[in-house]
Amino acid sequence: MTDTPHLTLAQLADAWQHLCATSPADEADPLVLDCAHRLASDPGGEHAHVWVSGLVTMSGYLAWRPGQTAERAALDALHAAAKALADRPCSHDNHPYEAEMDALEDEIWAGDHGLLTGELASPDGDTDTGRILCPVNIAGWARLAAEVIAPFSVRRIPVGAPRYHHSCIRTLSGIVNDYPYCDPHDVLTDEATCLPPQPTRGVLAGYLVTMNATCWYAASERITDPAVPAAMVKGVRAAVTLLSDHPCTHGPGEHPDTDDPDHLNRVGYLLRSPGGRAEFAEDYGWDDEDEDEEEPLEAWVCPAFLHDLADETLGALTED
Ligand SMILES: [Zn+2]
Ligand SMILES: [Zn+2]
Structure with a gap:
C-alpha cells in the first residue's frame, strides 16, 4: 500500500514514473486517487499541470486494468481539467502535445511531456516553457490521456491517425x-x-x-x-x-x-x-x-x- 500523503512531489513523480500496465492495484490505485483528487479539487488552478502530468504519466496503468474507482476518478479529473483549461486565451498556433500524436502507435506515451517542470528532456523537442505550460497544451494532454483510457469519450482531439x-x-x-x-x-x-x-x-x-x-x-x-x-x-x-x-x-x-x-x-x-x-x-x-x-x-x-x-x-x- 502506498502512503501517498507523506510523499514529497519529487517522490510522487518518481512513483508515477515507475507505474506500468502490470503494477499491482494496491500500489497504483492510491497514487491515481491522490493525484485525481488533487486535480479535481482545482482543475483549472495553477498546479493543474502537475496533476495532469501525474495522470498522463500513469496512463499506461490506467489504460489496462486499473481499479474501477481509480479509473473513474482519473477520467472525471482529466475531463474537468480539459474543460477548465481548453478555452483559456493563448497566442500559440500549435502546442507540443500535437507533435507527439504521431508517436501514439500503441497509444501509451512513453516519452517526456514536460508538464511537471515546463521543460522537455529531449534535445529536439519543444523547449518553450510558455507553450509547454500553456493551459491549452495541458488541456490537450488531459484529453489525450482520457481518450486512451476511455475511447470515444473525448471531443476536440486533433484529427489524424499516425x-x-x-x-x-x-x-x-x-x-x-x-x-x-x-x-x-x-x-x-x-x-x-x-x-x-x-x-x-x-x-x-x-x-x-x-x-x-x-x-x-x-x-x-x-x-x-x-x-x-x-x-x-x-x-x-x-x-x-x-x-x-x-x-x-x-x-x-x-x-x-x-x-x-x-x-x-x-x-x-x-x-x-x-x-x-x-x-x-x-x-x-x-x-x-x-x-x-x-x-x-x-x-x-x-x-x-x-x-x-x-x-x-x-x-x-x-x-x-
Ligand atoms: Zn498556447
Ligand atoms: Zn455492446
Whole structure:
C-alpha cells in the first residue's frame, strides 16, 4: 500500500514514473486517487499541470486494468481539467502535445511531456516553457490521456491517425480488395502477431476488427500456407482473453455493421489511436461541441461486440 500523503512531489513523480500496465492495484490505485483528487479539487488552478502530468504519466496503468474507482476518478479529473483549461486565451498556433500524436502507435506515451517542470528532456523537442505550460497544451494532454483510457469519450482531439497506421490501412486494403501488392502471407502473419501484451482498449479492438476484415482472404485458396490462418486463430484466441469486463450498454442493433471488409480494414487501424478515432468520428459528422451524438461509436470497443466479432472470425478461419 502506498502512503501517498507523506510523499514529497519529487517522490510522487518518481512513483508515477515507475507505474506500468502490470503494477499491482494496491500500489497504483492510491497514487491515481491522490493525484485525481488533487486535480479535481482545482482543475483549472495553477498546479493543474502537475496533476495532469501525474495522470498522463500513469496512463499506461490506467489504460489496462486499473481499479474501477481509480479509473473513474482519473477520467472525471482529466475531463474537468480539459474543460477548465481548453478555452483559456493563448497566442500559440500549435502546442507540443500535437507533435507527439504521431508517436501514439500503441497509444501509451512513453516519452517526456514536460508538464511537471515546463521543460522537455529531449534535445529536439519543444523547449518553450510558455507553450509547454500553456493551459491549452495541458488541456490537450488531459484529453489525450482520457481518450486512451476511455475511447470515444473525448471531443476536440486533433484529427489524424499516425502515419504508420495509414500505411497499414493501404497495405491491407490491397488484400481485402483482392489485389495485394505485398506478399499477403507475410502481411497477414505480421498483423496476427502484432498485438502488445497489455493493449489499450482501442488497440485491442482495432486488432480484432482487422483480423475480421482479413479473415475471408486468409481462409480462401489465395493463402496456400496453413501457418497464416493458424497464426491468426492463435492471435485472435489470445486477444479475446484480454478483453475487459466493461459491461455492454447497447440496445438491439447498436453494435456496428461488419459487412464491408474494406470499411473494417480502415476502422481497424483508426481505432488504435486518439487521432485515428477523431478521424473516424469526423466521418460520422461528430461535432466538437455536441456531446450527445446519435451514433454510438464507442460500441466499436464494446467487449460483447468484440467477443461476437472474434467468434465470427474464428468460425471463418477454422471452417473446412
Ligand atoms: Zn498556447
Ligand atoms: Zn455492446
